[in-house]
Amino acid sequence: MTDEIMNSEYNNVGELFGIGELERATQGMSPVKKAMFIKKVAGQVQGSRRSRAEMEKFFKQLPNHVKGELLKGGVRLADYTIYSTKEITSKTIKMFEPQDDKEVGIRNISNAKLPKNMVFLVSGIILLTGRTSDPNDKEALKAIDYITVTSLPALCCGEFSLKANRKQIVPENQSIRRFATDNDMTVPLGYYKLDNPRLIRDEELIEFTVELGTQFGIPAGQYIYVGLDGTGTTP
Numbered sequence: 391m392t393d394e395i396m397n398s399e400y401n402n403v404g405e406l407f408g409i410g411e412l413e414r415a416t417q418g419m420s421p422v423k424k425a426m427f428i429k430k431v432a433g434q435v436q437g438s439r440r441s442r443a444e445m446e447k448f449f450k451q452l453p454n455h456v457k458g459e460l461l462k463g464g465v466r467l468a469d470y471t472i473y474s475t476k477e478i479t480s481k482t483i484k485m486f487e488p489q490d491d492k493e494v495g496i497r498n499i500s501n502a503k504l505p506k507n508m509v510f511l512v513s514g515i516i517l518l519t520g521r522t523s524d525p526n527d528k529e530a531l532k533a534i535d536y537i538t539v540t541s542l543p544a545l546c547c548g549e550f551s552l553k554a555n556r557k558q559i560v561p562e563n564q565s566i567r568r569f570a571t572d573n574d575m576t577v578p579l580g581y582y583k584l585d586n587p588r589l590i591r592d593e594e595l596i597e598f599t600v601e602l603g604t605q606f607g608i609p610a611g612q613y614i615y616v617g618l619d620g621t622g623t624t625p
Contacts, residue, residue, distance in 0.1 A: 441513035441621040442467055444587045448511060451589055456509050456623055470510060470622035472499055472596070475531070478519075478545070478612045481605060485598040485616045495532030504592045504622075512559060513587045513620035515552070517569040518580040519545055525611035536615045538580050540570045545614070548602040552618075555594035560584070566600070587620065 445467060449457070459465040474485045474497035486502035504510055518536035539546045546567055552560040568582045577583065590596060598616050602608075 441469070441511060441587070441619070444513055445511045445621040448587075448589055452509055453591065456507065459507070460623065465507070465623040465625055467621050468624040470624070471516070471617045471619045472504075472510065473497060473516075473615065473617040474499075474598070475534070475613050475615050478602075478605070478608050478614060481602040483600040483602075483614060485600065485614065486596045488595070499596075502596050503594065504590060504596075506592050508592050508623055510590045510618070510622035511587050511620045512552070512584060512590060512618050514581055514583045515560070515569075516578065516580050516615070516617035516619060517550070517566065517582070518615045520613055520615065521609060522611040522613060531613070534613055534615075536580075536613075538570060538572050539566055540572050542608060542612065544602060544604050544606050544608050545600075546570055547604075548600055550598065550600050552599075553595075553597040554588070554590040556597075559588040559590075562599075562601075581619070590618075 452460075456465065460467075474490070475495075476483050476485050486497075486499070488501050490497055490500060490502055492498055492500040499505070517539060519539055519542050520534040520536040522530045522534055524530040548566045549563050550560070550566055551558070551562040551564060569580045571577050571579055571581060596618075598618070600614060600616075
């Protein structure tokens with residue numbers, strides 16, 4: 391147990407074990423070894439960056455089986471983006487739906503849920519739009535040149551929300567103008583950084599909904615790309 395903690399690659403590793411396990415781990419230690427152990431655990435509160443650092447703050451909220459796998463090396467943290475594309479055919483566009491299948495260039499999860507035993511922290515969201523060159527050619531859907539929402543005023547003036555397991559991650563009535571980043575060279579195109587990241591667990595239904603006030607000026611074959619960007623657990 392103590393070797394796993396001392397040799398862990400993660401910061402804030404104390405949250406993976408919990409106070410009770412840490413207390414049991416230090417029982418019978420010599421004062422010198424105990425001091426080294428405490429220094430190791432207490433010192434692991436900084437050093438990581440971006441979404442990995444945010445994920446480490448959520449260690450205490452991870453399911454116990456995921457904590458155990460992280461410590462044993464059965465799973466590790468990895469950069470990850472969950473994405474989906476949908477055509478604008480109405481004023482309400484649901485980007486993830488239970489009947490959706492995984493397909494390269496279209497979306498990378500099935501049934502609007504994460505793979506079993508995966509936990510994902512949403513750190514930021516990417517939202518872009520583009521038009522297929524041939525609405526009747528399915529292959530053309532996988533080669534859309536996506537650009538920012540400012541190219542489509544009706545979309546830019548719309549709203550969005552994000553839920554997981556019917557719990558709000560981003561509340562309703564949020565302006566899509568958050569993704570109009572054309573003149574902001576500090577972030578990728580169409581990127582919105584969440585100040586309040588949230589966890590999504592496996593078997594939780596993901597719901598990202600776009601609501602438009604009008605479809606005025608939106609041509610046939612116009613698509614939306616959404617990417618949930620952050621850190622997830624992977625084998």
